[in-house]
Amino acid sequence: MPTILASNPAAATCRRRVLVVGAGFAGAVYARTLADHGYDVDVIDRRPHLAGNAYDEQTATGVRVHRYGPHLFHTSMEHVVRWVRRFGEFVPYEHRVAALLPPSPDERARFAPLPINRTTVSLVFNVPLPTETDMAHFLAAQAVPCDAPRNAAEHLYSRIGATLTDLFFRPYTQKMWALDLEDMDAAVVNRIPLRLDTEDRYFPADTFQLMPRHGFTALFANILDHDRITVSLDTAFAHALARGYDHCFNSMAIDEYYNEDYGPLPYRSIRFHHREEAGSYALGQTSVVNFTDARAYTRQTDWSRLPGHAAAGPRKTITLEQPCDYRDNAMERYYPVKTSDGRNDATYRRYAARAAHEPAMTFIGRCGMYQYLDMHQVINQSLKGALDWVKAAA
Ligand code: UDP
Numbered sequence: 064m065p066t067i068l069a070s071n072p073a074a075a076t077c078r079r080r081v082l083v084v085g086a087g088f089a090g091a092v093y094a095r096t097l098a099d100h101g102y103d104v105d106v107i108d109r110r111p112h113l114a115g116n117a118y119d120e121q122t123a124t125g126v127r128v129h130r131y132g133p134h135l136f137h138t139s140m141e142h143v144v145r146w147v148r149r150f151g152e153f154v155p156y157e158h159r160v161a162a163l164l165p166p167s168p169d170e171r172a173r174f175a176p177l178p179i180n181r182t183t184v185s186l187v188f189n190v191p192l193p194t195e196t197d198m199a200h201f202l203a204a205q206a207v208p209c210d211a212p213r214n215a216a217e218h219l220y221s222r223i224g225a226t227l228t229d230l231f232f233r234p235y236t237q238k239m240w241a242l243d244l245e246d247m248d249a250a251v252v253n254r255i256p257l258r259l260d261t262e263d264r265y266f267p268a269d270t271f272q273l274m275p276r277h278g279f280t281a282l283f284a285n286i287l288d289h290d291r292i293t294v295s296l297d298t299a300f301a302h303a304l305a306r307g308y309d310h311c312f313n314s315m316a317i318d319e320y321y322n323e324d325y326g327p328l329p330y331r332s333i334r335f336h337h338r339e340e341a342g343s344y345a346l347g348q349t350s351v352v353n354f355t356d357a358r359a360y361t362r363q364t365d366w367s368r369l370p371g372h373a374a375a376g377p378r379k380t381i382t383l384e385q386p387c388d389y390r391d392n393a394m395e396r397y398y399p400v401k402t403s404d405g406r407n408d409a410t411y412r413r414y415a416a417r418a419a420h421e422p423a424m425t426f427i428g429r430c431g432m433y434q435y436l437d438m439h440q441v442i443n444q445s446l447k448g449a450l451d452w453v454k455a456a457a
Contacts, residue, residue, distance in 0.1 A: 079103060080307075084300045085314030087115020088438055089428025091286045092146075092445035093312045098291040100453045105308070106287065107298040113287065115314075116397065117279040117438065125374030126366050127278055128337060131397070132384055133351060133364045136273050137266040138439030144271045146446060150285035153273040154370050158265040160362075161347040162231060162355050174347045178265065179227060180258035187230065195259040202259075214403035218249035222257055234357050239386045240331055240400060248401035251435065265351075274370055305424070310452075314428035316396055317414045325413045328433055329400045332392035336360075336383040344379060359385050399433045408433070425452065 079102045083094045086108040094104045112118050116131040135158045138144060147153070161174035164187070175183040181198045185191060192198045205224025212218035215236065219228040228244070232252055236244055244252070256267060266272055275282040287294055300320075305311045313320065318328040346352050350368035354360055360383045367373035367380075389396050400407055411433040418426055427445060429436055436444070 080309055082107065082305055082308040082311045084311065085115065085428065086113045086283065086287065086294060087314060087428060088117060088441045089314045089431070089445045090312065091283055092442050093427060093449045094292050095286050095289060096446060096449035097453065098289040102291065104292045106292060106294045107300065108294070108296055109299045111297050112280070113294065114280045114283040117283070119278045119280050122380050124339070124376055124378055124380070126380040127372040128366055128380055128382065129279070130335065132333060132335060132382065134279060134438060136275070136438055137269040137271065139268065139270040140439060140443055143439050143442050144273070146442065147282065151282040152276040154276050155272065156274040156370050157272045158351070159263055159349045160265050160351045160353055161349045162353045163347065164230070164355055174352070176263040177231065177353055178255045178258055179223060179231060180263055181261050182263065184227070187227065198259045212249055214245050215247035215249045215252045216244035219244065219252055230355055235353065235355060235361055238357070238359065239361050241388070242400070242402065246402055248403050248405070251401050276371055278371070309423065311424050312427050313424060314431045316430040317411065317418065317426050317433065321414055321417060325410055328407055328411055330389040330396035331398040331400060332387050332389040332395045333397055334385040334387055334392060336385060337380055338383070339378045340381055342377045342379055344381070361386055396430050399429070399435050401435060
């Protein structure tokens with residue numbers, strides 16, 4: 064276990080002493096890399112636990128639940144896998160998602176694979192599509208051509224047409240982001256690939272699709288288990304505290320650090336509704352089901368379908384996700400809001416330019432850099448950032 068202090072560490076003045084704000088992936092990767100290179104590292108986190116939004120825990124009935132929604136590790140970056148495997152065993156898990164469609168005329172629930180593939184399109188339009196060429200021709204007939212899509216709506220219309228866009232993306236995006244597709248950056252929906260074949264994995268392009276055998280929290284405990292690292296939970300960042308260090312790597316929200324001087328950087332947050340169901344309960348065949356309709360929830364996770372998460376017994380835990388503004392959820396920042404006009408990124412750049420004048424402060428991670436990134440991207444970026452900093456400081 065890492066050394067966990069009950070309160071702020073005394074900030075000793077020492078040449079090789081750094082503060083890391085946040086014990087999520089960005090902070091943990093920085094902390095470990097710097098400690099491995101001989102720095103003394105104090106990690107603080109305002110939450111009472113390690114692992115940031117990847118935090119998982121066991122419920123009273125023994126089910127492993129990710130408190131902040133499902134975190135699924137996937138990447139094609141071998142060095143990232145090599146690095147995380149230093150700290151724990153991983154087991155294979157290929158994620159699949161089904162979208163729950165509006166009921167058919169006979170009122171039976173219908174599920175379609177997501178990302179949209181040939182099976183999905185065949186099911187929605189009730190047409191046979193035996194080959195990829197058939198699928199390509201069918202989509203071409205649906206598509207609304209557009210040379211240079213300016214937003215998520217134009218991007219989707221030009222690839223899959225209005226029917227599929229309005230079924231799979233429009234209501235979901237509205238409740239997830241409180242934005243019309245026309246106001247959203249295409250990069251957000253472009254996270255979901257389009258398949259001409261029948262491939263139904265959520266991350267088909269990634270070579271490694273894995274979960275930590277003993278959970279993310281245990282993985283973080285190992286990452287931070289180092290003689291040169293101390294961890295203080297329940298500890299908020301304070302400017303005075305940071306002054307005692309040679310450098311601070313800060314994963315807090317950059318607009319919060321600067322008291323929102325240039326205006327707030329908006330985030331979407333999620334309310335997680337964890338509830339118990341009878342062991343026989345099932346919604347579809349997949350661990351995650353997305354709701355295409357206008358109900359408040361975007362998706363549901365059945366934890367029993369993830370490796371190592373289920374518990375023996377007559378009940379299982381499921382989690383429903385209800386998006387909301389972060390100001391309505393105790394300022395819990397989950398998703399930076401990427402609009403088609405780039406206005407929030409423009410605000411972020413003002414903060415980043417100001418931060419460039421603070422040589423002893425580096426903003427890191429999703430909230431420090433206002434980026435919508437997956438875990439493997441944060442790990443990769445943080446490994447590189449930490450090593451570059453060590454080299455420059457040598
Ligand atoms: N999306 C959608 N319908 C879906 C799934 C995703 O409209 O059934 C859109 C939505 O805007 C979402 C984005 O695609 O925010 C990215 O989805 P992803 O599953 O990658 O989101 P995450 O897992 O990061 O919450």
